[in-house]
Amino acid sequence: MTIHDLTAPFAGQGLVQIGEVLLAFALASLIGLERQLRSKSAGIRTQTIVGTASALMLLVSKYGFSDVLLAGHVVLDPSRVAAQIVSGVGFLGAGLILTRRGAVRGLTTAASVWETAAIGMAAGTGLWLLALVVTALHFVVVFGYTALIRALPRSAESSLTLDVLYDSGRGVLPKVLTLVTASGWHVGRLVQQESDRDETTSVRLEVTGPRDSGMLLAQLGEVDGVRAVDPTAADDLE
Incomplete structure (x- = not known):
C-alpha cells in the first residue's frame, strides 16, 4: 500500500x-x-x-x-x-x-x-x-x-452470601440461623442491612458449607416470616 x-x-x-x-x-x-x-x-x-x-x-x-x-x-x-x-x-x-x-x-x-x-x-x-x-x-x-x-478435594465446600429479608419482631432470625447450621453450613459473618420499611429487617449472611446450596435456599424460603432470600456465590476463582 x-x-x-x-x-x-x-x-x-x-x-x-x-x-x-x-x-x-x-x-x-x-x-x-x-x-x-x-x-x-x-x-x-x-x-x-x-x-x-x-x-x-x-x-x-x-x-x-x-x-x-x-x-x-x-x-x-x-x-x-x-x-x-x-x-x-x-x-x-x-x-x-x-x-x-x-x-x-x-x-x-x-x-x-x-x-x-x-x-x-x-x-x-x-x-x-x-x-x-x-x-x-x-x-x-x-x-x-x-x-x-x-x-478437587479442597473444593468440597463452597462460600455463599445470603441477603435475607424478613418480618421484624417475630423472632425470624434465630429460626434462620438454626436452619442454616442444621443444614451443615457455617455462618462466618452476619451484617444487618438498611431497610426502607420499618416492618422488615434485612441481614447479610456469609456462610460456607456443602457445594449444593439449593436445598438450603428452598428451606429458608419456607421459613415463616422470611420475605426474600437473595443468594450470591462467592467463588474465589470467578
Missing part, C-alpha cells in the same frame, strides 16, 4: 476492516454471553464493548493518521495505541476485583475483560486465527478447568 493509497478518503475503512470489527464484536459477545449466563459482574454488554472498542482503537492506530504521513519526514508507530489499551483495560479490570475479609473475588471476571481486549486487538490487526483460538481457549478454561477445580 502506497502513501497515496493511505491518504484516500476511505483508506482503512474497507470491507476487511469492517469484517475485523465485526469479528471482534462476535467473539467478545461469546465471552460476554458466558459471563452473563453465569451471573458475573462483567456480562455481555461490558465484554462486547471492550472487545469491539479495542479493535477500533487498533484500526485507528493503523490507519487513522495516514493523512499526515510524509515519506522520509513523518513516520508513525502503529503499535503505540496497543500499549495504551493494555494498561487502560488493566485499570478497568482492577475495578472489578473485590477484597472482602481477606478473600479476593472477581479475578476471573477481571482477567476475562483483559482477555476480551486482547481478542479485540488481535481481530483489529487482522490476526483473526489467533483471535478465534484464544476465544476457544477461554471456554476451555471457564468450563473445563472449573469442572476440574470442583473435583
Whole structure:
C-alpha cells in the first residue's frame, strides 16, 4: 500500500476492516454471553464493548493518521495505541476485583475483560486465527478447568452470601440461623442491612458449607416470616 493509497478518503475503512470489527464484536459477545449466563459482574454488554472498542482503537492506530504521513519526514508507530489499551483495560479490570475479609473475588471476571481486549486487538490487526483460538481457549478454561477445580478435594465446600429479608419482631432470625447450621453450613459473618420499611429487617449472611446450596435456599424460603432470600456465590476463582 502506497502513501497515496493511505491518504484516500476511505483508506482503512474497507470491507476487511469492517469484517475485523465485526469479528471482534462476535467473539467478545461469546465471552460476554458466558459471563452473563453465569451471573458475573462483567456480562455481555461490558465484554462486547471492550472487545469491539479495542479493535477500533487498533484500526485507528493503523490507519487513522495516514493523512499526515510524509515519506522520509513523518513516520508513525502503529503499535503505540496497543500499549495504551493494555494498561487502560488493566485499570478497568482492577475495578472489578473485590477484597472482602481477606478473600479476593472477581479475578476471573477481571482477567476475562483483559482477555476480551486482547481478542479485540488481535481481530483489529487482522490476526483473526489467533483471535478465534484464544476465544476457544477461554471456554476451555471457564468450563473445563472449573469442572476440574470442583473435583478437587479442597473444593468440597463452597462460600455463599445470603441477603435475607424478613418480618421484624417475630423472632425470624434465630429460626434462620438454626436452619442454616442444621443444614451443615457455617455462618462466618452476619451484617444487618438498611431497610426502607420499618416492618422488615434485612441481614447479610456469609456462610460456607456443602457445594449444593439449593436445598438450603428452598428451606429458608419456607421459613415463616422470611420475605426474600437473595443468594450470591462467592467463588474465589470467578
